[in-house]
Amino acid sequence: MNQQKRIQILTRLRENNPKPQTELNFSSPFELLVAVTLSAQATDVSVNKATDKLFPVANTAHSIYALGVEGLKEYIKTIGLYNNKAVNVIKACEILIEKYNGEVPEDREALESLPGVGRKTANVVLNTAFGWPTIAVDTHIFRLANRTKFAPGKNVVEVEERMLKVVPAEFKVDVHHWFILHGRYTCLARKPRCGSCIIEDLCEYKSTLKRRFTPKNKFTDKVLKAKGLTG
Template sequence: MNDVKRRAIFETLRELNPHPTTELAYTTPFELLIAVMLSAQATDVSVNKATRRLFLVANTPQTMLALGEPGLTEYIKTIGLFRNKAKNVIATCRLLLERHGGQVPASREALEALPGVGRKTANVVLNTAFSQPTIAVDTHIFRVANRTGLAPGKDPLAVELALERTTPNEFLLDAHHWLILHGRYVCKARKPECWHCVIEPLCEYRDKTPAPDGA
């Protein structure tokens, strides 16, 4: 894929959705961090349902730590891997208080030093909470980048680096939101809905799907 096509893809996605953001519900960097930690192998809908209740009683490292693992578990037990997530969230809250004065750090190194926080989670927080031009490659972005030819790569890090290298600067801040939403709602895993895809004329996917009968 050439630079002209790449620019056209992002211009088209921007025109469709000028101000994209995460579908996780949050009001502070701490709430976002916790929501992203809970979202691993879970849907945003299920996380939002749990955090809607959780954040009413605990939305700071201090109040979350006061719940303890058993207390936190009661709020997140409907989310997959909740026991391990509760353990990591409580440990992260403790480190935020001990090392960062209860504030979420705005550096990848510091974020990745927190229990349960990997590169993808760190990138989401840096981008969404601190407006840094990072790209968090989840399964949706990995699929879209490879399928369209936008930034092929054998693993998430390779795709992340390719996107950072080839995406025009003006689109970097919002690129991962556009690609996640496109993968979630249009360029789906089992059957991409090419027949109503706004970037279909620019996409290099060979096996484009026709519209189903009646669509």
């Protein structure tokens, strides 16, 4: 994909959603850190249901640490992998209290040193809480970057590095939100909704399908649709 097409894609996504926001509920960098930690292999909806009950009771490092692992589990037990997540959140709270006075550090290395916090979570916190031009590559962004040929890569690190190179500065703060939302609601994993996609004419996904299914195979648009390969 050439750069002109990338800019057109980003421009349309921005026009459609000028101020994209995460779908996780939070009101502070600490709440965001906890929510993103809990969201691993879980939906934002399930995390919000848990934190909507948790945060009114405990929403600081000190107050969640006071709950203890077992106390925290009672609030997040509806979320996948809640046992390990409870342990990690409590350990992270302990470190935040001891080293950072309970505050979330605006520092990548410090964030990634916390239990349960990897590169993706650190990127989300730095971007969403502090406005850094970072790009957190999740499954939606990885799929979208490869499927459209916007920034193909064999793994999330390659996709992140590629996107950081090709996305102009004016789009970097918001691009990961645009891609997540587009992947979540339009460019679905099994059956992308191409017919309702605002960047369909710029996407290179369909041209890939056409190369895969040549005329001699007698695959028509109807057959492709039946196989869930088109919108």
